[in-house]
Structure formats: structure tokens, C-alpha cells
Amino acid sequence: MTADVFVFVRPGRSRRTLAVLIPVYATLIGLFVLVDAAWWVIGLLALPTLPALWDLWRNPSAGVRLDATRIRWHSGRRSGALALNEIDHMRFDTRWDFSVRVSAVLKGDKRVHLPFESTPPHREFETAFEDRRIPVKRTHFSFF
Structure with a gap:
């Protein structure tokens, strides 16, 4: 033996997670600014990303x-x-x-x-x- x-x-913190979150949030901000999407719709679309943000924060x-x-x-x-x-x-x-x-x-x-x-x-x-x-x-x- x-x-x-x-x-x-x-x-817990990875470049892959960051590489996914950056375009997701850029798209959400673009929807809010360019298309004038409602803030609550943007909030609902951002909800599934919260666990990934939490892992980036806590590591x-x-x-x-x-x-x-x-x-x-x-x-x-x-x-x-x-x-x-x-x-x-x-x-x-x-x-x-x-x-x-x-x-x-x-x-x-x-x-x-x-x-x-x-x-x-x-x-x-x-x-x-x-x-x-x-x-x-x-x-x-x-x-x-």
C-alpha cells in the first residue's frame, strides 16, 4: 500500500462562472436601457443567476x-x-x-x-x- x-x-470561484455572468448581466442591462424593459421583468430574469453570484462572493x-x-x-x-x-x-x-x-x-x-x-x-x-x-x-x- x-x-x-x-x-x-x-x-467555488471560477472564471467560467464569471464568463457566463458578465454577458448575462450585460444583456439584462441592455434590455433595461435600450428596450426599456420593466425593472421587475429584469429582476425575474436575474433571479436564476443569484446562486452563481453567491458562489463568486463566498468562494x-x-x-x-x-x-x-x-x-x-x-x-x-x-x-x-x-x-x-x-x-x-x-x-x-x-x-x-x-x-x-x-x-x-x-x-x-x-x-x-x-x-x-x-x-x-x-x-x-x-x-x-x-x-x-x-x-x-x-x-x-x-x-x-
Whole structure:
């Protein structure tokens, strides 16, 4: 078993979010100024962007730490940890939107789902588990 520690941290603030919000707000301001749209219509159109603005402001981090004995994860205010000897296998589910969700299947068939935002790129993560001799099962495009 390896003594290396696998660490992945993702900040909540991203350039992609900023790159999306700038044109959205430019369009909303343009609608207000050029088309004389009602302020309440602009407000309604801006409502779906508020969670992204909140994440830009707060910058919550998400990540995972995998060492020789434990896996720990955090996402905003949520966090969790598992001892590696409790894990029967890790399950990597490829969804219909091509995202990969990760679950720890414990001995006794209980599942613990890792938050999507705290999981690293799946190939690196899968290799980290294989290095620690934890079986990895992959499923593709299932309904369950």
C-alpha cells in the first residue's frame, strides 16, 4: 500500500462562472436601457443567476483527501470521512449527461455518495483508489 496522499481542492470561484455572468448581466442591462424593459421583468430574469453570484462572493471550496487509511471530503459546509477498511468498493457511475458520480459502497451494502463538486477528474481518482488496492466498479448509463 502506498503512503502517498491524494489531495484535490476546487475553489467555488471560477472564471467560467464569471464568463457566463458578465454577458448575462450585460444583456439584462441592455434590455433595461435600450428596450426599456420593466425593472421587475429584469429582476425575474436575474433571479436564476443569484446562486452563481453567491458562489463568486463566498468562494466555498470543495475537495477530497485520500491517504493510506481514510478518505475525507468537503463541499461548502458539508463534510465527511470514511476509513478505507470500511469500504467494500468504489462505484463510478457515468450518467446520461456524461458526468461521473462517485459512491463508496460499504461492507454491508450501504452507499455513501461523495458530493459531485468535491470529486476530482474520475481517471485520477480511480487510479488513486487502485493504488490503495480498493476495488473500483464502473457503470455506464444506468437508470438506477
